Amino acid sequence: MNWDQIQGNWTQFKGKLREQYGELTDDEIEEAKGxxxxxxxxxxxxxxxxxxxxxKEVDNFVDSI
Incomplete structure (x- = not known):
């Protein structure tokens, strides 16, 4: 998956981010908006x-999905 796909599917990607980075608030994830x-x-x-x-963590995370 590349970053353009992530931006296009940000709503679905947010859930995976919450699982990986539990300390980030929903607001912080929403503020990134892809x-x-x-x-x-x-x-x-x-x-x-x-x-x-x-x-590096973000790149590895993207590569894993």
Whole structure:
């Protein structure tokens, strides 16, 4: 799955994000609205990760679905 597909199916993808990143609130997930960089930033802030760590996690997560 590529990022364009995720943006197009954001509603379905939000549920999978909630499962993976339980500390993110529904509002935080909704605010990202399919924007990869915003999602990475939210994961980075919430989990105390570096940008590279968060980016790698998001890439791995996308590859797994």
């Amino acid at each position: 924007d990869r960089e915003q999602l990475i930033g939210k994961i980075q802030a919430k989990y105390g990760k570096t940008k590279e760590q968060a980016k």
